[in-house]
Amino acid sequence: MTSELRQRIYQQLASVELIDPHTHINPLDAGSHTLVDILGYHYYTELAHSAGMPREQIEDPAISAKEKVGRLIEGIGPIDNTIQYSWLIDICQRFFGFEGDRLDASNWEALFDSSEAQMADAGWSDEVLRRSNVKSVFLTNDFDDPLAGFDTAKYVPCLRTDDLVFHLGKPEVRQRLEAATKVSVGSWTELREAIGVLFEHFTTNNARACAISIPPSFAPEPVSDGRVETALDAVLKDGVNADESHLRALSHRIFWTLAEMCDQYELPFDLMIGVNRGVYPTGVFQGQDLYDSRVSLIQYQQLLNAFPRVTFPISVLASVTNQELASYAWIFPNVVTNGHWWYSNTPSIIERDAAHRLEAVPRTKQIGYYSDAYKLEFVAPKFDMYRKILAKVLEEYYVIDRSWSEERAVEFGTQVLRGNVETTFKIS
Amino acid sequence: MTSELRQRIYQQLASVELIDPHTHINPLDAGSHTLVDILGYHYYTELAHSAGMPREQIEDPAISAKEKVGRLIEGIGPIDNTIQYSWLIDICQRFFGFEGDRLDASNWEALFDSSEAQMADAGWSDEVLRRSNVKSVFLTNDFDDPLAGFDTAKYVPCLRTDDLVFHLGKPEVRQRLEAATKVSVGSWTELREAIGVLFEHFTTNNARACAISIPPSFAPEPVSDGRVETALDAVLKDGVNADESHLRALSHRIFWTLAEMCDQYELPFDLMIGVNRGVYPTGVFQGQDLYDSRVSLIQYQQLLNAFPRVTFPISVLASVTNQELASYAWIFPNVVTNGHWWYSNTPSIIERDAAHRLEAVPRTKQIGYYSDAYKLEFVAPKFDMYRKILAKVLEEYYVIDRSWSEERAVEFGTQVLRGNVETTFKIS
Amino acid sequence: MTSELRQRIYQQLASVELIDPHTHINPLDAGSHTLVDILGYHYYTELAHSAGMPREQIEDPAISAKEKVGRLIEGIGPIDNTIQYSWLIDICQRFFGFEGDRLDASNWEALFDSSEAQMADAGWSDEVLRRSNVKSVFLTNDFDDPLAGFDTAKYVPCLRTDDLVFHLGKPEVRQRLEAATKVSVGSWTELREAIGVLFEHFTTNNARACAISIPPSFAPEPVSDGRVETALDAVLKDGVNADESHLRALSHRIFWTLAEMCDQYELPFDLMIGVNRGVYPTGVFQGQDLYDSRVSLIQYQQLLNAFPRVTFPISVLASVTNQELASYAWIFPNVVTNGHWWYSNTPSIIERDAAHRLEAVPRTKQIGYYSDAYKLEFVAPKFDMYRKILAKVLEEYYVIDRSWSEERAVEFGTQVLRGNVETTFKIS
Structure with a gap:
């Protein structure tokens, strides 16, 4: 919906190879393994918490990665307006072939499984x-x-x-x-x-x-x-x-x-x-x-x-x-x-x-x-x-x-x- | 002059029935009786005062509602750029059939009278x-x-x-x-x-x-x-x-x-x-x-x-x-x-x-x-x-x-x- | 590239004769004599300094106006994005017939000389x-x-x-x-x-x-x-x-x-x-x-x-x-x-x-x-x-x-x- 001029400027900027001058990435474990590494980012947990999800549910040490993602999906609906949520959807589309614009009960599990398989590749990072x-x-x-x-x-x-x-x-x-x-x-x-x-x-x-x-x-x-x-x-x-x-x-x-x-x-x-x-x-x-x-x-x-x-x-x-x-x-x-x-x-x-x-x-x-x-x-x-x-x-x-x-x-x-x-x- | 997209979004929002979660309305006297209840709002008196109208003129206890409106109209010209003034015109157009975009010596008195008649209706609020x-x-x-x-x-x-x-x-x-x-x-x-x-x-x-x-x-x-x-x-x-x-x-x-x-x-x-x-x-x-x-x-x-x-x-x-x-x-x-x-x-x-x-x-x-x-x-x-x-x-x-x-x-x-x-x- | 409406509003504003209610102009020497009076404005010296040019080079009392302009031109490249730089180009175009959009080694000297001749006119101010x-x-x-x-x-x-x-x-x-x-x-x-x-x-x-x-x-x-x-x-x-x-x-x-x-x-x-x-x-x-x-x-x-x-x-x-x-x-x-x-x-x-x-x-x-x-x-x-x-x-x-x-x-x-x-x- 943006103007053609803006799109042309954007496309040229997008072609520039990036150097990212500040991250908290662990070089020994740089990429994610499952969606929990994505959804566990504090932006999602704190926003879901702010929207009403109890901390105990979010940080329960007894549950699996998949269970945790399932829980977060339940709590994340009220933050689908935020820019942070848009990063999540971008990741799912860009890397995992997701085609929707919202993650919910109907689609997260299939995505969890297929993305886990992709991330298991040794060359993933x-x-x-x-x-x-x-x-x-x-x-x-x-x-x-x-x-x-x-x-x-x-x-x-x-x-x-x-x-x-x-x-x-x-x-x-x-x-x-x-x-x-x-x-x-x-x-x-x-x-x-x-x-x-x-x-x-x-x-x-x-x-x-x-x-x-x-x-x-x-x-x-x-x-x-x-x-x-x-x-x-x-x-x-x-x-x-x-x-x-x-x-x-x-x-x-x-x-x-x-x-x-x-x-x-x-x-x-x-x-x-x-x-x-x-x-x-x-x-x-x-x-x-x-x-x-x-x-x-x-x-x-x-x-x-x-x-x-x-x-x-x-x-x-x-x-x-x-x-x-x-x-x-x-x-x-x-x-x-x-x-x-x-x-x-x-x-x-x-x-x-x-x-x-x-x-x-x-x-x-x-x-x-x-x-x-x-x-x-x-x-x-x-x-x-x-x-x-x-x-x-x-x-x-x-x-x-x-x-x-x-x-x-x-x-x-x-x-x-x-x-x-x-x-x-x-x-x- | 706005885009069609914006107008469509606006129209849909305008169709939503409102609940106003903070007002200072007196439930026993909720609507106005004359234009003085509108023009006497502090936004108009303080802006007219700021633009040079003496407080004594504005708050003279000895004058009638109509006289007060007449005085304020004289002092209100310099604030016709403000957003607050636009609320006034909106009210006059929306509720009282006013067709101009500025209130002045030539038109306020007729509006005062006709609007007073409308507001006198028992069901006005x-x-x-x-x-x-x-x-x-x-x-x-x-x-x-x-x-x-x-x-x-x-x-x-x-x-x-x-x-x-x-x-x-x-x-x-x-x-x-x-x-x-x-x-x-x-x-x-x-x-x-x-x-x-x-x-x-x-x-x-x-x-x-x-x-x-x-x-x-x-x-x-x-x-x-x-x-x-x-x-x-x-x-x-x-x-x-x-x-x-x-x-x-x-x-x-x-x-x-x-x-x-x-x-x-x-x-x-x-x-x-x-x-x-x-x-x-x-x-x-x-x-x-x-x-x-x-x-x-x-x-x-x-x-x-x-x-x-x-x-x-x-x-x-x-x-x-x-x-x-x-x-x-x-x-x-x-x-x-x-x-x-x-x-x-x-x-x-x-x-x-x-x-x-x-x-x-x-x-x-x-x-x-x-x-x-x-x-x-x-x-x-x-x-x-x-x-x-x-x-x-x-x-x-x-x-x-x-x-x-x-x-x-x-x-x-x-x-x-x-x-x-x-x-x-x-x-x- | 702006809309026709904006251009019309601008043109009408541009036709208004101005009174400038705050300047630091010296009434006994109001206009410039050479480009050094323009480029010596603190906006250019401080930005060139901020971009890496040593103060000693900028403020060397031993050099001529022309040498100083030459030096500043060398240091001014990194500020050609700033709005202050746009004022400089506007001046060169508006008053001195400059046709480019950047001053550099290839063009400043000719401009220095031709503009100096113009500014020498007794009625310049x-x-x-x-x-x-x-x-x-x-x-x-x-x-x-x-x-x-x-x-x-x-x-x-x-x-x-x-x-x-x-x-x-x-x-x-x-x-x-x-x-x-x-x-x-x-x-x-x-x-x-x-x-x-x-x-x-x-x-x-x-x-x-x-x-x-x-x-x-x-x-x-x-x-x-x-x-x-x-x-x-x-x-x-x-x-x-x-x-x-x-x-x-x-x-x-x-x-x-x-x-x-x-x-x-x-x-x-x-x-x-x-x-x-x-x-x-x-x-x-x-x-x-x-x-x-x-x-x-x-x-x-x-x-x-x-x-x-x-x-x-x-x-x-x-x-x-x-x-x-x-x-x-x-x-x-x-x-x-x-x-x-x-x-x-x-x-x-x-x-x-x-x-x-x-x-x-x-x-x-x-x-x-x-x-x-x-x-x-x-x-x-x-x-x-x-x-x-x-x-x-x-x-x-x-x-x-x-x-x-x-x-x-x-x-x-x-x-x-x-x-x-x-x-x-x-x-x-």
């Missing part, structure tokens, strides 16, 4: 990548990930650092750090050394980014050596019960040190700003986090000034921060706009957020999209949603409103969709 | 409901409303609780409470008992919701019995001059108690979040309130977790909070998005707020619209504005962008417009 | 005004500007007051004030007298507004005579190192006094709310300011109530404040919406901000646009961008969605574009 027109995907690796057993050119490591910055008060995190680095963490000097070992390990294994997700209250600032020693002592002694001021000082200094390491190791530092964890603690797995949209990039002023050589691809959780993001990327050479994250990853929000970035930020400094997928099958439908919106925005704001040629619009879209991923993350 | 395709409207009842003398199936009671939560420091409010409940309020136990009497009275009389409007600074939390006793003692002694901490503690505990009663009596609790009262104290009647858009639903985290069985239909005053509302409704089973309130009740705002809710919130958890009307004649033009926007959004984001069938779009729109009002408020 | 269909432009004058040597009907003075309110702690500002007013500023009485002399000077010279840009944290309130005397003593003694509380008290009282003078001298007081200065101190000239979008007009509640006779044309830096601006203009008679400022002066933002103002604010209280230009050549492309968006919004929201006639839409657009500038600033 590569088949998904091929059919999705995807060259490689970035990972989200725990700091103690051995990064072994997979092709790091196809599954590109990224060092995720939330645990280091926000959870070092937990003994198990420190133990994992010591085990991974062979450094005993009793002083700041040692802790810093351990962090250095992690960067060495990750960059040696083709890591292309350091990444972290951050609550809206975070406002990092430099912390002196003396102060961090005191803070670390307190945290080593009292763990998560240490005084809030000590936990914060340690957190700020570790964060600052990560930026220093990114500078030294020439890694972009992905900041994903704005999430409050556990706002709804009785929600389903991964369906408990929300946010306070009152956050500003001014909180990162010191950081952005202190590290001019570090590239910060920044994602914001709420659309209300999008204009600040675009403005900061317009002024700071080291700020790059990065994708449309989580609660802002829906069409009407992407449409307006993307429209503003495209018109106000240098074309080289915009990473259009990442899938955030946990399973490979989701890369295609999510990117396809984005490509359609990108085509819509390019049609309206460039070809129609600004009289750009179709070629020029497609060239711009292609850079945002793919080229900037290569330049920002130095993919050769 | 029912006639307005019939012509508006409206089955019933929800009311906003003071807590001491006797709820007598009207058909509660047509005019559905709702318990409005602002006075209890925010104004119990005023002696007259406590006196009204004691008179209505026959409970002498000298202790927290008695106050709680009195509140229980109100819920008994309202639910016995077919009440379908408890409702409250809330300033942006409000962040409710539980208050212990000991603390509320101290607070109540102070408030009974010093009234509105009691220490701010006491007033707040009492306010929080009463609010919490309302939620408990909603749980017990199975009433949805409508939260209308974000208004600052009396920002412009020399403005016209009902034209003095504004807001600080820096508010977050995180302020309601404890409440939403504490009352999982209470449904909270939530309205937000500023569009900047709309994404949070949609996100909280997407995660919390007990949060329902509710209409487009007051300063956000204009087309361009509704269009983007509705578009996001439709794509991100389970279809069963969205109450599309309420009129907030003070007189029955306003239900039709306000809902009609909403239906046109809903048709526009369904056309663009569903039929065009997502290739939905027209039937599916209309079915979805109908649920949001009508079906969810029935299920949320248990209208049989 | 008037030629630019004529070709831009502009009658007059408002200036931004330092408080000690002699306002001499130019036609104040064509170049309309405005008193800019940032220095007085925020920088009186600097000795050089006080010296400039004493030099300009011949008043020795040793007490509050004297300081107030000096400010009065400024208003006398400006209004005698056809000034049409007082103006100030304000950081997001500012929340003005009245300050007593005693308090301001203490504050002034401290500031006279310690300058910018005076205690923050003294600096703030003095700042608030001066601001309040400006409003009193605006009342007395019947000048509108332009408030430009939201900028944080020097967020990126190593950025290029004028490319260092950003913002914290967490600001509310509730901070101006006392001011707006205290000065009912002063008109406040208000600009907000971030789009997130636009709904508040429209709501405050809808309620307060003395609030007027004013243009689309700086980081909000891009098409997708203007489109949604304008759409909301047009539907919610009395038609007499909206100043559609100002160029904020430093050189005359920028007035035309910026206003043209706005006119196109205005035509788009009038087409969509009025002629299509609300069935307005084309004539009515054009009449409304014309008032917003021109008429309200005359009435608000009393231009005869």
Whole structure:
């Protein structure tokens, strides 16, 4: 039903091979095995839960994959309007030959069985990548990930650092750090050394980014050596019960040190700003986090000034921060706009957020999209949603409103969709 | 001038009989008597005042209805661009046979006279409901409303609780409470008992919701019995001059108690979040309130977790909070998005707020619209504005962008417009 | 590529002679001399810098105008997507006969030379005004500007007051004030007298507004005579190192006094709310300011109530404040919406901000646009961008969605574009 112009722009964008610069895919188990890996995605469980399905039914450990899918199908009717549901149908049509537009009691079981047979193929993950027109995907690796057993050119490591910055008060995190680095963490000097070992390990294994997700209250600032020693002592002694001021000082200094390491190791530092964890603690797995949209990039002023050589691809959780993001990327050479994250990853929000970035930020400094997928099958439908919106925005704001040629619009879209991923993350 | 597709969607939505889930209509005097009841609506007086008409002219108690209309017509020219003005013209055309698109010195007087004759008909209110395709409207009842003398199936009671939560420091409010409940309020136990009497009275009389409007600074939390006793003692002694901490503690505990009663009596609790009262104290009647858009639903985290069985239909005053509302409704089973309130009740705002809710919130958890009307004649033009926007959004984001069938779009729109009002408020 | 309807609306708006109610033009040197005056605009230097060009290259004082343009052309490729770049091309096409859509190594030098010859004409500034269909432009004058040597009907003075309110702690500002007013500023009485002399000077010279840009944290309130005397003593003694509380008290009282003078001298007081200065101190000239979008007009509640006779044309830096601006203009008679400022002066933002103002604010209280230009050549492309968006919004929201006639839409657009500038600033 869209215009021919929009369809032509879309088709040209769809022909571009993708590099997905942020996912949570497990490279040792990248594709799905049954529909439960698809329907078990938190978007479906949390929406079904929100629509009335009890958590106990959804997370019952005693049931089989097939039973769980059957239950979810029963609870999923009320979410068939959502964009997330459209990804599900896209997957079923694209990969499994499904021909309907809704999954229900009449058709899910046959699909479950036939798709399970397909996914059992040893080459399934590569088949998904091929059919999705995807060259490689970035990972989200725990700091103690051995990064072994997979092709790091196809599954590109990224060092995720939330645990280091926000959870070092937990003994198990420190133990994992010591085990991974062979450094005993009793002083700041040692802790810093351990962090250095992690960067060495990750960059040696083709890591292309350091990444972290951050609550809206975070406002990092430099912390002196003396102060961090005191803070670390307190945290080593009292763990998560240490005084809030000590936990914060340690957190700020570790964060600052990560930026220093990114500078030294020439890694972009992905900041994903704005999430409050556990706002709804009785929600389903991964369906408990929300946010306070009152956050500003001014909180990162010191950081952005202190590290001019570090590239910060920044994602914001709420659309209300999008204009600040675009403005900061317009002024700071080291700020790059990065994708449309989580609660802002829906069409009407992407449409307006993307429209503003495209018109106000240098074309080289915009990473259009990442899938955030946990399973490979989701890369295609999510990117396809984005490509359609990108085509819509390019049609309206460039070809129609600004009289750009179709070629020029497609060239711009292609850079945002793919080229900037290569330049920002130095993919050769 | 709109497309045929959009017109077809609109026509089908327009054929749906409405239940209006929030108004300020007086069931004993529901329709208007002269144009002054229409033009005296605060939207016209405050906009005319803002455009330069002195309050003294507008609120002169010495003039007749007809003189007042004549004066307002003189001052209303500069607001003929506003959407509110379009409701006025819609009413004049729809109910009174007016054929122009502007009211001015040349035509208002004839319309005043002819419309007065129409409105004098004893069946006028029912006639307005019939012509508006409206089955019933929800009311906003003071807590001491006797709820007598009207058909509660047509005019559905709702318990409005602002006075209890925010104004119990005023002696007259406590006196009204004691008179209505026959409970002498000298202790927290008695106050709680009195509140229980109100819920008994309202639910016995077919009440379908408890409702409250809330300033942006409000962040409710539980208050212990000991603390509320101290607070109540102070408030009974010093009234509105009691220490701010006491007033707040009492306010929080009463609010919490309302939620408990909603749980017990199975009433949805409508939260209308974000208004600052009396920002412009020399403005016209009902034209003095504004807001600080820096508010977050995180302020309601404890409440939403504490009352999982209470449904909270939530309205937000500023569009900047709309994404949070949609996100909280997407995660919390007990949060329902509710209409487009007051300063956000204009087309361009509704269009983007509705578009996001439709794509991100389970279809069963969205109450599309309420009129907030003070007189029955306003239900039709306000809902009609909403239906046109809903048709526009369904056309663009569903039929065009997502290739939905027209039937599916209309079915979805109908649920949001009508079906969810029935299920949320248990209208049989 | 736009519709015929939109083009007709646009053409009619384009025929309206403009008065530009806010610029930074130097009336003694209003037009450009070479392309460096165009390409040296901070929008190009800061975007080129953001895209990777070192400041030292951009701001090298040792190079000629032509060399500088050559360098900027090398660095400007990555910003050819931005709306700011489109203004550049518009200027080159409109005034200098350029026929391409991008400036690059192959074509800039010929354009530099031919345009320099054109700009050398003695009547160039008037030629630019004529070709831009502009009658007059408002200036931004330092408080000690002699306002001499130019036609104040064509170049309309405005008193800019940032220095007085925020920088009186600097000795050089006080010296400039004493030099300009011949008043020795040793007490509050004297300081107030000096400010009065400024208003006398400006209004005698056809000034049409007082103006100030304000950081997001500012929340003005009245300050007593005693308090301001203490504050002034401290500031006279310690300058910018005076205690923050003294600096703030003095700042608030001066601001309040400006409003009193605006009342007395019947000048509108332009408030430009939201900028944080020097967020990126190593950025290029004028490319260092950003913002914290967490600001509310509730901070101006006392001011707006205290000065009912002063008109406040208000600009907000971030789009997130636009709904508040429209709501405050809808309620307060003395609030007027004013243009689309700086980081909000891009098409997708203007489109949604304008759409909301047009539907919610009395038609007499909206100043559609100002160029904020430093050189005359920028007035035309910026206003043209706005006119196109205005035509788009009038087409969509009025002629299509609300069935307005084309004539009515054009009449409304014309008032917003021109008429309200005359009435608000009393231009005869």
